[in-house]
Amino acid sequence: MIVLPDSASMAIMSEGARVYPNECCGALLGTADGSGGRVVSEILPIHNGREAEEQFHRFVIGPDDFMASEKTARARGLDVIGFYHSHPDHPAIPSDYDREHALPWYSYVIVAVESGVAGDLTSWILDCDRSRFLKEL
Amino acid sequence: MPITIQIPTALRVFTDRKSEVRANGATVAGAIADFAASYPDIRQHLYDEDGTLRSFINIYLGDTNVKNLGGLDTPLKDGDTLMLVPAIAGGSCPR
Numbered sequence: 001m002i003v004l005p006d007s008a009s010m011a012i013m014s015e016g017a018r019v020y021p022n023e024c025c026g027a028l029l030g031t032a033d034g035s036g037g038r039v040v041s042e043i044l045p046i047h048n049g050r051e052a053e054e055q056f057h058r059f060v061i062g063p064d065d066f067m068a069s070e071k072t073a074r075a076r077g078l079d080v081i082g083f084y085h086s087h088p089d090h091p092a093i094p095s096d097y098d099r100e101h102a103l104p105w106y107s108y109v110i111v112a113v114e115s116g117v118a119g120d121l122t123s124w125i126l127d128c129d130r131s132r133f134l135k136e137l
Numbered sequence: 138m139p140i141t142i143q144i145p146t147a148l149r150v151f152t153d154r155k156s157e158v159r160a161n162g163a164t165v166a167g168a169i170a171d172f173a174a175s176y177p178d179i180r181q182h183l184y185d186e187d188g189t190l191r192s193f194i195n196i197y198l199g200d201t202n203v204k205n206l207g208g209l210d211t212p213l214k215d216g217d218t219l220m221l222v223p224a225i226a227g228g229s230c231p232r
């Protein structure tokens with residue numbers, strides 16, 4: 001189960017609104033215990049690595065940015081426990097594309113941004129057989 | 138060729154929480170296949186249904202993405218270290 005403090009969810013919503021009509025993305029930094037519990041302490045916005053004309057419905061955090069986020073987390077005594085992105089003018093429900101590119105264990109936070117205004121915010125974990133996401137928030 | 142593979146946090150649930158494991162292979166592809174055979178539950182996260190390495194899984198030999206070397210055919214030597222580095226991708230539309 002994930003604990004996402006208001007400060008973190010507000011920061012994700014404001015990123016989503018700022019980057020609209022494109023998708024924003026970033027890492028969730030925090031702590032994880034050994035039994036599935038995790039607490040987000042802060043978010044780390046990361047630039048969307050997709051081509052500009054694809055960013056309205058796609059994001060990518062490339063391997064170099066991934067390694068940089070882990071390094072930042074470690075320097076702050078934290079771990080990367082998941083990632084967030086926005087769905088401009090789409091509901092906060094993971095797409096099949098999200099699922100096909102997901103890794104197990106991480107929390108995936110999605111914020112819906114409707115006409116530039118951030119609304120629903122949800123969090124998901126990939127099921128172990130990759131067949132679906134399980135909603136955690 | 139005994140080598141070491143460094144495992145990202147998200148995949149350590151499949152390696153008994155080990156952050157690095159040993160594997161054998163003359164090439165990157167061989168070493169990853171040997172690793173996947175030792176930890177079968179990890180296979181579906183590394184390979185798609187056709188047995189192709191998933192597009193978001195990157196493999197670094199030292200500091201260099203093997204895409205910039207010889208790809209999966211890059212030869213390995215004794216004591217090399219590979220690192221599995223995911224890219225994180227997604228988006229609102231299904232296709």
Ligand SMILES: [Zn+2]
Pocket residue numbers: 085086087093094095098110227228229
């Ligand atoms: Zn998405």
